[in-house]
Amino acid sequence: MRIGLFGGTFDPIHIGHLRAGEEVWEALGLDEVRFVPAFLPPHKRRGDLTPFGHRLAMVERAVAGVGHLVASAVEAERSGPSFSVETLAGLRAGLGPGPRFFFILGDDAFCDIESWKDYRRLTRYADLVVMGREADRERVAAVIARAFPLHRPAGPDRFEAAGEGGVRLLPVTRLSVSGTDIRRRLAAGRSIRYLVPGPVLRYIEDNGLYRAGDGPGLPEGPAHP
C-alpha cells in the first residue's frame, strides 16, 4: 500500500491543500492521501491557534465522500509539539514494514527542514515529496544537498540513498490561497466562499470560528514573518 501523509496546521484546510493532495495522489499512484492536522505545530506557536478538534473536524468535512482522501487524527493528544519524525516512527511501528509512506510538504516548508527535529531520520520512515514550482527547483536541490547529503540525483527530480526513502520534487498547481488570508478575511467580516469547500464554510459559520472579537482564531498579522 502506498500512503501519502500530508501534514499541516490546516487552520483552516483550504482548496490549495486539497488540490495539491489530489495531484500528488494522481501523480504518484497512491492508494490514499491522509491529511494530518498537527496537534501542536512545532513552528506555529500562534496564541490564536484554533483548537485541534475544530481543525480536524474541518479536514473531515473537506474530504467527506472522497475515498482516497482521508482525515487522520494520528497527532491528536500528543504531548508537546507534533514532530513529524515521531509521527512517522509511530506509524511505522504500528503498521510494520508493509506500507510505503510518502510524506508530502510544500517547498516553503521543506526549505525550513534543517530546523526540524531529527530531520535526517525522516527518510528512514518515508519518501519525501516536495511540492513546488519548477522555478524553485534549484533552491530545493540545494537544501536536499545540505540536509540529505547521502542522497544522490537519480533523475531530474529524484534523489535516492541506499536503504532510505527518496526525496523528490513534484510540481503541482499551487493555488494562491493561504490560511492566513482566510483568517484575515473572516476577521474582517468578508467572504471566503470558494476558498474552502462548502461543508468547511458551513462548519466555520456554525461554530463562529475566526470572527473578530470572540472566535479562537483572530490573527493580528502574518502567522509568520
Ligand SMILES: Nc1ncnc2c1ncn2[C@@H]1O[C@H](COP(=O)(O)OP(=O)(O)OP(=O)(O)O)[C@@H](O)[C@H]1O
Ligand atoms: N496553496 C497551497 N497549495 C499547496 N500547498 C500548500 C498551499 N498552502 C500551504 N501549502 C502546504 O501545505 C502544508 C500545510 O500548510 P499550512 O497548514 O501551514 O497552510 P497555510 O495555508 O500555509 O497556512 P498559514 O497561512 O496559516 O501559514 C505545508 O507543507 C505548505 O507548504
Ligand SMILES: O=C(O)c1ccc[n+]([C@@H]2O[C@H](COP(=O)([O-])O)[C@@H](O)[C@H]2O)c1
Ligand atoms: O518535525 C518538526 O520539527 C516539524 C517542524 C515544522 C513543521 N513540521 C510539520 O510540517 C507540516 C507543515 O507544517 P506547517 O507549520 O507549515 O503547517 C506539519 O505536519 C508540521 O507538523 C514538523
